[in-house]
Amino acid sequence: MESYPFKSIELKWRQRWEDEKTYRTDLNDVERKLYVLVMYSYPSEKKLHIGHWWNYGPTDTFARFRRMQGYNVFEPMGFDAFGLPAENYAIKHGVHPAVTTRESVGYIREQLKQIGAMYDWSKEIDTSRPEYYRWTQWLFLQLFHNGAAYRKRAPVNWCPKCATVLANEQVTAGGTCERCDTKVTTRDLEQWFFRITDFADQLLEGLERIDWPEATKAVQRHWIGRSEGTEIIFKVDGHREEIRTFTTRPDTLFGVTYIVLAPENELVERITTPQCREEVERYVSSTREKSEIERITLDKAKEGVFTGAYALNPANGDRVPIWIADYVLETYGTGAVMAVPAHDQRDFDFAARYGLDVKWVIRPKNPHDKPFVDRAFEEYGVMHDSGPFDGLTSEQGITAVTRWLEERGSGGAAVSYRLRDWLVSRQRYWGAPIPIIYCPACGLVPVPEDQLPVMLPEEIENFTPMGTSPLGACEEFIKTTCPQCGIPARRDPDTMDTFVDSSWYFLRYPSADIHDKPWDEDLTRKWLPVDVYVGGPEHSSGHLIYARYITKFLNSIGRIDFDEPCIRLVHQGIITYRGQRMSKSKGNVVNPDKLIDQYGADCFRLYLMFMGDYVVGGDWTDEGIIGIRRFQNRIWRLINTWAAKMRSVAVGQPETVDRKVERTLNSTIKAVTFDLERFQFNTAISRLMELVNRLYLYTNRSEEVNLPFLKRVIETMTLLLGPFAPHMGEEMWEMLGHEGSLFDQPWPKWDEQVLKEEQVTIVVQVNGKLSGRIEAPQGIDEQSAVVRAMAIAKVKRCISGKKVKRVVFIQDKVVNIVI
Ligand code: ANZ
Ligand code: ZN
Numbered sequence: 181m182e183s184y185p186f187k188s189i190e191l192k193w194r195q196r197w198e199d200e201k202t203y204r205t206d207l208n209d210v211e212r213k214l215y216v217l218v219m220y221s222y223p224s225e226k227k228l229h230i231g232h233w234w235n236y237g238p239t240d241t242f243a244r245f246r247r248m249q250g251y252n253v254f255e256p257m258g259f260d261a262f263g264l265p266a267e268n269y270a271i272k273h274g275v276h277p278a279v280t281t282r283e284s285v286g287y288i289r290e291q292l293k294q295i296g297a298m299y300d301w302s303k304e305i306d307t308s309r310p311e312y313y314r315w316t317q318w319l320f321l322q323l324f325h326n327g328a329a330y331r332k333r334a335p336v337n338w339c340p341k342c343a344t345v346l347a348n349e350q351v352t353a354g355g356t357c358e359r360c361d362t363k364v365t366t367r368d369l370e371q372w373f374f375r376i377t378d379f380a381d382q383l384l385e386g387l388e389r390i391d392w393p394e395a396t397k398a399v400q401r402h403w404i405g406r407s408e409g410t411e412i413i414f415k416v417d418g419h420r421e422e423i424r425t426f427t428t429r430p431d432t433l434f435g436v437t438y439i440v441l442a443p444e445n446e447l448v449e450r451i452t453t454p455q456c457r458e459e460v461e462r463y464v465s466s467t468r469e470k471s472e473i474e475r476i477t478l479d480k481a482k483e484g485v486f487t488g489a490y491a492l493n494p495a496n497g498d499r500v501p502i503w504i505a506d507y508v509l510e511t512y513g514t515g516a517v518m519a520v521p522a523h524d525q526r527d528f529d530f531a532a533r534y535g536l537d538v539k540w541v542i543r544p545k546n547p548h549d550k551p552f553v554d555r556a557f558e559e560y561g562v563m564h565d566s567g568p569f570d571g572l573t574s575e576q577g578i579t580a581v582t583r584w585l586e587e588r589g590s591g592g593a594a595v596s597y598r599l600r601d602w603l604v605s606r607q608r609y610w611g612a613p614i615p616i617i618y619c620p621a622c623g624l625v626p627v628p629e630d631q632l633p634v635m636l637p638e639e640i641e642n643f644t645p646m647g648t649s650p651l652g653a654c655e656e657f658i659k660t661t662c663p664q665c666g667i668p669a670r671r672d673p674d675t676m677d678t679f680v681d682s683s684w685y686f687l688r689y690p691s692a693d694i695h696d697k698p699w700d701e702d703l704t705r706k707w708l709p710v711d712v713y714v715g716g717p718e719h720s721s722g723h724l725i726y727a728r729y730i731t732k733f734l735n736s737i738g739r740i741d742f743d744e745p746c747i748r749l750v751h752q753g754i755i756t757y758r759g760q761r762m763s764k765s766k767g768n769v770v771n772p773d774k775l776i777d778q779y780g781a782d783c784f785r786l787y788l789m790f791m792g793d794y795v796v797g798g799d800w801t802d803e804g805i806i807g808i809r810r811f812q813n814r815i816w817r818l819i820n821t822w823a824a825k826m827r828s829v830a831v832g833q834p835e836t837v838d839r840k841v842e843r844t845l846n847s848t849i850k851a852v853t854f855d856l857e858r859f860q861f862n863t864a865i866s867r868l869m870e871l872v873n874r875l876y877l878y879t880n881r882s883e884e885v886n887l888p889f890l891k892r893v894i895e896t897m898t899l900l901l902g903p904f905a906p907h908m909g910e911e912m913w914e915m916l917g918h919e920g921s922l923f924d925q926p927w928p929k930w931d932e933q934v935l936k937e938e939q940v941t942i943v944v945q946v947n948g949k950l951s952g953r954i955e956a957p958q959g960i961d962e963q964s965a966v967v968r969a970m971a972i973a974k975v976k977r978c979i980s981g982k983k984v985k986r987v988v989f990i991q992d993k994v995v996n997i998v999i
Pocket of ligand 2: 621662664
């Protein structure tokens with residue numbers, strides 16, 4: 181028997197789907213709408229790799245399953261075509277990014293079609309096209325007009341290799357650039373920011389309402405980093421200046437022995453004494469070399485310098501020295517810390533290094549615990565040497581001290597967030613231009629909406645990053661006139677972070693072919709938020725926070741009526757190769773093309789889904805794919821042997837049911853349905869394999885095969901297989917004599933009754949001696965079991981004429997009749 185001829189079959193069905201527009205979603209039919217979205221890809225190279233297939237194939241299987249369950253599924257696809265990956269690829273090959281990007285998108289689109297997914301290509305988006313970035317610029321203007329986009333000179337992360345600034349989200353935990361691994365430094369630059377911090381509390385609160393993986397919510401909570409504490413004001417001795425510090429431990433206020441300012445704190449210049457100036461300035465400039473992440477790394481030695489000035493403790497009037505140190509960040513809290521070496525290990529190390537005082541003011545709650553002397557006691561305890569607060573616990577003290585400070589105008593409750601405003605300008609060419617004009621007379625002027633898009637000039641010669649944006653050197657682009665007063669003015673030379681493009685793309689899909697507005701309000705109301713979103717967990721603190729923020733922002737200005745972008749989020753696990761994460765930067769990406777050529781798309785999809793738990797991931801090896809090919813061949817042989825015969829079965833022809841096959845069939849339907857709900861593809865596939873095995877056992881006894889029954893079973897199996905192997909499913913459906921797409925068929929239902937009837941063998945005894953067996957449905961009640969037992973001929977003989985004293989019944993196992 182020939183093996184499954186996947187090549188011609190896969191081509192045939194893809195062509196037919198395209199010709200018949202099988203996956204063109206009717207967006208007006210919203211009764212059971214389901215928006216299934218998978219994170220779009222960035223076309224940095226011409227190839228889809230295994231990671232894409234791993235992400236897209238299984239998601240499509242889920243989408244097809246839902247479609248068969250009666251949902252009107254919308255599954256769109258597009259390209260995150262702007263940005264560093266595409267640009268770096270272009271630079272490396274000395275070709276214009278527009279050329280390489282268009283080429284890559286063309287290739288990748290064809291490869292995506294190979295997957296055989298239900299993408300509605302009539303709604304494709306490409307973020308590097310003016311039809312799209314026009315609306316990204318429009319979004320920028322909405323933020324600008326609502327005070328949510330602003331310019332600020334600030335110390336920012338700078339990658340010397342990529343020659344651009346980076347958002348905090350793009351710096352790794354090790355302080356290096358996410359893209360190129362170069363050590364990130366700091367630069368003072370005037371940049372555009374989005375006020376994401378305005379939504380810090382809403383971003384936290386929303387997490388309670390969405391069905392996202394707990395780990396991802398935890399990452400976001402940590403990233404937002406809400407911290408409730410107290411602001412305490414210290415006067416600078418002999419100055420009119422005040423220092424505001426943020427602390428979570430106001431109960432330690434009497435233990436303050438010095439103050440530390442962030443080197444960038446604006447007070448530093450004003451309070452530093454002449455004797456200390458030189459050293460302070462040297463230290464401040466050395467801080468600039470470091471990124472924030474490097475500065476707060478715990479294990480590095482804490483260094484600092486004395487400013488020569490002193491501060492006064494508002495609680496006891498203590499005069500304490502003011503230092504600067506880079507472990508205090510200007511951008512957190514107030515950029516100033518009251519240092520309590522006795523109760524904060526960082527301060528303890530610092531004090532030890534510079535011979536500063538240590539003053540103990542909290543002792544352990546348990547009087548038998550010895551107080552510390554050689555390290556900080558950081559736990560909550562009982563206050564002492566703290567004036568009127570002596571004897572209070574830390575918990576009581578935190579409230580009491582805060583209230584006491586409030587009454588005296590020396591501080592009060594305060595909240596700090598780790599979250600920073602989103603830095604969105606990039607000194608790079610391949611992105612959406614920022615729609616702002618600088619006029620010598622009017623200042624900063626937004627481009628009027630009807631003049632969008634601000635076109636990215638594609639005929640530019642030099643697009644290599646130079647530290648300033650290459651657009652700045654492009655006179656035809658930069659030179660313009662002021663939209664307000666008409667005099668010569670200049671455009672903003674920077675482009676937007678590509679995370680701005682992807683912060684709203686899910687809003688665009690349903691309206692992708694509408695060109696006079698960013699989205700159609702009616703369609704958006706009907707189709708959003710996204711019902712199921714699938715993508716990698718590496719986006720937890722980047723894209724997934726930005727998308728939530730932009731959604732909340734648009735909701736706050738009344739542009740949309742929901743405030744979370746997606747209700748259910750699923751992360752695919754990570755595919756490793758010989759234990760290492762597969763990634764382009766590690767150079768260990770396996771190219772799937774050869775395997776697809778050899779085995780076909782369905783086989784590859786099935787194999788990936790079978791390889792391991794979807795949300796956990798697995799280690800790649802191509803050894804097992806042959807097993808999946810054999811599975812496909814077994815199905816193929818079955819259908820080839822029986823299809824023609826089954827086609828002759830008339831509708832309504834009575835069936836002779838084989839109980840075992842029937843039970844396997846029903847339990848398979850149930851298991852596959854449950855598994856698909858949960859993205860558990862691997863277990864679903866093994867259930868299908870069991871069903872195929874069972875069918876072989878049945879059809880091998882060919883004299884017993886009942887065609888009407890077999891037909892029903894094989895049809896059902898085909899329906900179950902379809903979402904996993906869509907081309908093969910369609911072909912089988914056709915061979916079974918059906919017209920129209922398999923994916924317009926309803927998903928099979930199982931019969932709970934059949935499953936209940938799982939048979940058990942019950943031993944029948946008379947006076948403890950084996951006298952026979954009965955087959956009975958599992959869970960049979962005692963009375964029915966006894967009736968059946970007494971019907972056995974041998975049992976009948978034994979008990980005839982005798983009196984039954986009692987019956988011992990062990991559920992599903994034994995009936996013992998005592999006479
Ligand atoms: C005094 C103190 C005493 C502190 C003590 C801790 C223990 P979270 O929980 O992360 O909010 N801090 C405040 N601003 C800082 C900055 N800009 N850079 C570095 N550290 C800063 O941490 C709040 C604590 O971190 C604050 O409480 C402050 O140290 C420090 F026994 O103040 B604490
Ligand atoms: Zn002007």
